Amino acid sequence: MSDSASPWLTGNRALVIGAGSGIGRAVCAAFLAEGAEVTAMELDAAKCEHLASELPAVEVVQGDATVLGDDRRAVDTAVARSGGLDTLVNCVGVFDFYRGLADLADDELEPAFEELYRVNVASQLFAVKAALPALRESRGSIVLTVSTSGFYPGRGGVLYVSSKFAVRGLTESLRYNLAPHRIGCSLCCPALTRTNAWTSALKRPDSFANSGFPEVPRESLEQFGTAFEEGMDPYEVGAKILAGMTEQKGLILTHPEHGPDFEEIHQKLMAALPREEAPPGRLKIEQLRREAMKAAEAGLVIKLDDLT
Numbered sequence: 001m002s003d004s005a006s007p008w009l010t011g012n013r014a015l016v017i018g019a020g021s022g023i024g025r026a027v028c029a030a031f032l033a034e035g036a037e038v039t040a041m042e043l044d045a046a047k048c049e050h051l052a053s054e055l056p057a058v059e060v061v062q063g064d065a066t067v068l069g070d071d072r073r074a075v076d077t078a079v080a081r082s083g084g085l086d087t088l089v090n091c092v093g094v095f096d097f098y099r100g101l102a103d104l105a106d107d108e109l110e111p112a113f114e115e116l117y118r119v120n121v122a123s124q125l126f127a128v129k130a131a132l133p134a135l136r137e138s139r140g141s142i143v144l145t146v147s148t149s150g151f152y153p154g155r156g157g158v159l160y161v162s163s164k165f166a167v168r169g170l171t172e173s174l175r176y177n178l179a180p181h182r183i184g185c186s187l188c189c190p191a192l193t194r195t196n197a198w199t200s201a202l203k204r205p206d207s208f209a210n211s212g213f214p215e216v217p218r219e220s221l222e223q224f225g226t227a228f229e230e231g232m233d234p235y236e237v238g239a240k241i242l243a244g245m246t247e248q249k250g251l252i253l254t255h256p257e258h259g260p261d262f263e264e265i266h267q268k269l270m271a272a273l274p275r276e277e278a279p280p281g282r283l284k285i286e287q288l289r290r291e292a293m294k295a296a297e298a299g300l301v302i303k304l305d306d307l308t
Contacts, residue, residue: 009246010035013138014087015078017065017127019058020047023145023193024091026238028058031087034242039082041065041074065092065123075130085134089143089241092123096160103157113159120146120163125170132183139182143245144171148191148258151265175250176296184248188241191255192231 014031018024019040031038032055039059042048052060059081063074079085096116104112124144135142150168153161171187178185237254244252278286285308292302 009242012036012086013039013082013084014089015039015041015075015082015085015131017041017075017078017088017090017123018092019060020044020051022091023190023234023237023241024089025051025055026234027089027091027241028055028238029235030238030242032057036087037082039078041078065090065127066118067122067126075127079131079134084138085131086138086140087143087245088127088131088135088140089145089245090124090127091145092119092127093146094119096157101158116159116163117166120160121166121170124167128174135178135183136181141184141186141245141248142174142178143186143188143241143252144174145188145190145241146171148189148253148255148261150187150189152261172250176293176302179297179299180301182299184245186245186249186252188244188252188254190232190237191258193234193237194229194231 009031012031012035014036016024016027016031016038017040019028020042024040024042028038028040028051037059038055038057039061040048040051040055041061041063042051043062043064045062048060048062051058059078061074061078061081063077065075094116096112101109128142128144131142134140144167146164146167149161150164168187168189171185175185175187232255240254241252288307292306295306296302
């Protein structure tokens with residue numbers, strides 16, 4: 001963060017969802033330091049109180065971003081309190097502690113899926129949908145935060161990892177879908193960060209009390225939490241999110257130590273391609289697709305006729 005407020009962000013009306021702790025709270029602090037007007041949305045009442053006392057310049061709204069319909073008024077209220085919206089940053093997420101598909105009984109799978117996908121995926125999609133009218137008016141920016149688990153399996157179970165892949169696809173699709181409306185969209189994938197994310201198993205909403213995830217012994221959680229002590233300072237992550245958004249990056253990566261993982265992914269992808277010539281007709285269609293994606297990102301409206 002700079003020593004003086006950024007002219008670009010001065011007066012920027014930012015809404016940060018999942019702002020009660022960790023990366024979300026750090027994003028609030030980073031935006032404030034650069035002159036933005038920040039509204040924070042958080043489900044947990046105690047976290048709302050703590051955030052309001054720690055960052056009194058932030059307008060705090062308690063609400064649930066995982067629902068639409070009449071209940072989406074929490075996002076509407078947050079936008080109304082900020083007097084509009086220029087930037088949306090969503091940091092909502094929950095961890096599932098290594099639950100594999102074989103570990104879930106048949107009657108556990110559906111409620112477990114409901115919890116992970118509602119929190120990790122629906123919160124992202126629904127928040128964008130609710131904020132879209134204000135963002136279209138301001139031609140604003142969106143940052144959806146997931147993790148490096150959106151690229152490869154890591155510290156989470158099958159539902160957690162697949163939900164992060166889903167948000168990656170959602171964000172990349174929105175980037176092209178919203179570009180003609182002059183709305184920027186970035187995907188942020190932090191890795192190990194010094195937060196209390198490991199405690200999410202202790203704080204499940206009442207509505208997910210029977211979601212199929214068993215109680216995790218606190219001793220095991222606390223041991224698992226020691227890994228987070230080695231993580232990046234969340235305020236450094238927040239500053240990198242701000243910098244990436246300012247540069248209009250479609251992808252914001254924060255942790256340099258994951259270079260070998262991305263290099264391995266690239267090598268596997270290239271090695272999996274068949275070593276053969278594609279027919280001219282298919283080559284033409286794929287080239288049209290690439291041109292259409294570039295045109296969409298540049299703000300042009302793409303029609304089906306542009307793809308053939």
